[in-house]
Amino acid sequence: MTAELRVLETEDDLIAALNVFRTAMVGFPPLPDLPPGQITALLDPGRTVGAFVDGQLVGTTDAVTSTLTLPGGATVGHAAVTHIGVLPSFTRRGIATELVRDQLRDIAARGEAVASLRASEATIYERYGYGVASSAQTVEVQTARAALRPGVATGAPVRLLAAAEVWDILPGIYDANRPSRAGTIDRPAPWWQGVRMRTEAASGAWYVAVYGEPGSESGFVRYRPTDTGKWFLSDQRTIVVEDFFAPTVDAHVGLLRFLFELDLVDRVTFWMLPMDSPLPWLLVDRRAMKVTAVHDETWLRVVDVRAALAARSYLGAEPVTIAVNDPLLLDNSATYAVAAGGVEVTGGRGRLRIGIAGLGAVLLGGVTWRNLVAAGLAAAEDPAAVDAADRLFAVSEAPYAGTFF
Numbered sequence: 001m002t003a004e005l006r007v008l009e010t011e012d013d014l015i016a017a018l019n020v021f022r023t024a025m026v027g028f029p030p031l032p033d034l035p036p037g038q039i040t041a042l043l044d045p046g047r048t049v050g051a052f053v054d055g056q057l058v059g060t061t062d063a064v065t066s067t068l069t070l071p072g073g074a075t076v077g078h079a080a081v082t083h084i085g086v087l088p089s090f091t092r093r094g095i096a097t098e099l100v101r102d103q104l105r106d107i108a109a110r111g112e113a114v115a116s117l118r119a120s121e122a123t124i125y126e127r128y129g130y131g132v133a134s135s136a137q138t139v140e141v142q143t144a145r146a147a148l149r150p151g152v153a154t155g156a157p158v159r160l161l162a163a164a165e166v167w168d169i170l171p172g173i174y175d176a177n178r179p180s181r182a183g184t185i186d187r188p189a190p191w192w193q194g195v196r197m198r199t200e201a202a203s204g205a206w207y208v209a210v211y212g213e214p215g216s217e218s219g220f221v222r223y224r225p226t227d228t229g230k231w232f233l234s235d236q237r238t239i240v241v242e243d244f245f246a247p248t249v250d251a252h253v254g255l256l257r258f259l260f261e262l263d264l265v266d267r268v269t270f271w272m273l274p275m276d277s278p279l280p281w282l283l284v285d286r287r288a289m290k291v292t293a294v295h296d297e298t299w300l301r302v303v304d305v306r307a308a309l310a311a312r313s314y315l316g317a318e319p320v321t322i323a324v325n326d327p328l329l330l331d332n333s334a335t336y337a338v339a340a341g342g343v344e345v346t347g348g349r350g351r352l353r354i355g356i357a358g359l360g361a362v363l364l365g366g367v368t369w370r371n372l373v374a375a376g377l378a379a380a381e382d383p384a385a386v387d388a389a390d391r392l393f394a395v396s397e398a399p400y401a402g403t404f405f
Contacts, residue, residue: 116401219246225237
């Protein structure tokens with residue numbers, strides 16, 4: 001089925017598109033009534049596309065303009081892709097494919113080197129060239145056993161914010177202290193508007209604490225209690241940490257101390273922590289914490305292979321040649337000579353061969369070339385090329401965004 005695709009601009013069309021997405025996700029209710037102008041604050045102008053069949057809006061996708069940090073600290077243009085959905089009565093007719101391919105062409109035309117998304121299903125997006133570039137873990141901590149080691153620093157003070165000041169302060173803290181960890185992305189104004197709307201619309205209490213002296217804060221945590229109807233009778237009173245922004249060791253430790261020392265709290269659940277979180281090493285009793293889930297986080301799509309490869313840093317000394325196959329963005333299909341000193345397009349088969357989804361997975365260093373070869377997502381002329389590539393693409397920190405969209 002061929003759908004008519006067009007950029008959506010009016011408030012009515014934008015609201016209708018978000019409701020199409022929410023219907024496609026099944027578990028989301030329709031949008032509440034929004035005041036005039038609010039929908040445009042939640043979306044990036046010109047980036048919401050609708051698919052129409054016989055005049056009916058049946059599918060949508062959009063993105064937010066952003067940047068993404070690569071290994072070495074350089075940032076590249078990035079599209080934060082979201083709200084991909086097709087009405088259940090129109091699925092499996094190629095409409096999602098039309099939308100995603102159109103969006104990829106638009107991202108390339110904008111000069112953005114990469115795109116990323118958070119996938120509702122794990123079997124959809126590899127066909128469009130997205131690969132899992134980072135993962136996150138959910139962790140539960142029993143506060144009664146969560147003593148920090150004596151040698152762990154005390155850090156600066158932590159204070160609660162009043163609800164009225166939260167959304168004026170947090171964006172500035174994030175922007176001023178954005179870490180150099182690969183996978184980190186911007187949090188543009190539409191992202192903050194969305195978080196604010198969801199937070200304030202939800203029932204129940206929520207809290208925000210910031211780390212550091214007023215005016216020079218360097219971290220924050222957003223959390224809420226769960227199952228409050230039984231709060232005073234329960235021995236498993238739990239808070240859920242929805243956003244833990246602690247880009248330095250001091251901020252990390254200071255915010256942990258604050259959370260673990262809260263009165264009337266028996267358990268702290270962190271929704272998303274990096275895979276190399278130092279938390280178990282900070283605890284006297286590492287069994288006070290347990291990992292309850294590991295999730296794929298960043299699904300990365302390399303849109304401009306040469307720009308993305310050239311912008312990141314490399315650790316190994318031996319160069320490799322990599323033949324990339326991209327059936328959707330044909331200009332990316334080439335052989336690239338990658339070395340610590342730079343990247344060039346060259347000829348030949350390449351010592352390594354990889355599809356564009358595999359390149360998205362390995363670009364940030366979150367998976368080894370050896371594992372990609374084992375999975376059939378890459379191939380090598382000789383084992384030495386795999387070892388050389390793993391040395392080149394190695395990173396000192398696991399990639400992690402910490403931002404859900």
